Amino acid sequence: MKYVVITGVSTGIGYDAARYLTERGWHVLGSVRQQADADRVQAALGDKFTPLLFDVTDGEAVDTAVTQTQSIIGDNNLTGLINNAGIATAGPLMHMPLDDFRWQFEVNLFGLLDVTQKFLPLLGARVDAPRPAGRLINISSVSGKITYPFMGPYSASKYALEALSDGLRRELVIYDIEVIVIEPGSVQTPIWDKAEELDVEIYADTDYKDVMRRMQKMFVKQGQTGIPVERVSETIYKALTASHPKTRYPLARKWFTGWFLPRHLPDRWVDKMIWKKLGLKK
Numbered sequence: 001m002k003y004v005v006i007t008g009v010s011t012g013i014g015y016d017a018a019r020y021l022t023e024r025g026w027h028v029l030g031s032v033r034q035q036a037d038a039d040r041v042q043a044a045l046g047d048k049f050t051p052l053l054f055d056v057t058d059g060e061a062v063d064t065a066v067t068q069t070q071s072i073i074g075d076n077n078l079t080g081l082i083n084n085a086g087i088a089t090a091g092p093l094m095h096m097p098l099d100d101f102r103w104q105f106e107v108n109l110f111g112l113l114d115v116t117q118k119f120l121p122l123l124g125a126r127v128d129a130p131r132p133a134g135r136l137i138n139i140s141s142v143s144g145k146i147t148y149p150f151m152g153p154y155s156a157s158k159y160a161l162e163a164l165s166d167g168l169r170r171e172l173v174i175y176d177i178e179v180i181v182i183e184p185g186s187v188q189t190p191i192w193d194k195a196e197e198l199d200v201e202i203y204a205d206t207d208y209k210d211v212m213r214r215m216q217k218m219f220v221k222q223g224q225t226g227i228p229v230e231r232v233s234e235t236i237y238k239a240l241t242a243s244h245p246k247t248r249y250p251l252a253r254k255w256f257t258g259w260f261l262p263r264h265l266p267d268r269w270v271d272k273m274i275w276k277k278l279g280l281k282k
Contacts, residue, residue, distance in 0.1 A: 008085030012189035020233035056111030186226030
């Protein structure tokens with residue numbers, strides 16, 4: 001039996017990855033924050049799924065989940081830990097409340113590192129661990145390489161996750177633990193439904209009010225035209241099973257204009273392309 005822990009499985013990428021792996025005989029232990037979500041996902045995925053009730057920012061709950069996981073896998077290693085849970089905070093940096101910015105990092109970086117540190121011994125980061133070791137997969141984003149206006153807090157957290165992943169990969173080599181980053185663009189998941197609920201009116205008294213309203217419509221459209229969520233699940237499976245996995249798997253919605261060009265053109269060119277698209281500069 002192959003065991004894998006996935007954070008944030010109530011919906012979206014986490015849920016579909018859990019579905020994809022359980023359908024292939026893996027046992028998934030997935031984190032949710034509410035008992036109702038635990039019951040729903042358990043009913044949908046069956047006995048190959050075990051819910052773990054914790055928020056990544058709740059250290060004591062993470063400790064309990066590690067103990068629960070240890071009791072299930074026994075002397076085996078986890079085959080993988082998939083850090084998927086995260087949030088996205090949007091808004092102009094000039095007006096972003098610092099508490100909101102800090103919370104973006106608390107969830108996407110500090111909570112993620114706490115989960116990673118506590119589960120690493122179960123992946124094989126201990127002297128007496130059996131081999132082969134498990135793999136650590138961090139779900140980053142295209143925004144971890146390319147920063148768009150009003151996505152600064154989210155993008156900053158994902159840039160930091162990219163650096164954190166590089167550090168972990170180069171340090172955990174002593175345990176033969178592979179660290180792999182998956183970088184999706186917009187994905188067709190329910191998270192984009194929340195874009196319509198984004199309260200852009202809090203910026204109604206700023207010079208960004210009109211462009212924020214346009215951005216909200218763009219978020220909704222991107223979600224509708226994003227990559228299928230199963231493509232991310234397939235990539236997670238590949239990262240877990242490939243004999244020589246890549247260190248990064250970018251999954252841009254539009255590879256040429258949304259990934260290649262912004263990363264290779266001069267910054268000023270990319271700035272002008274973005275400003276024109278959003279109407280930021282006449």
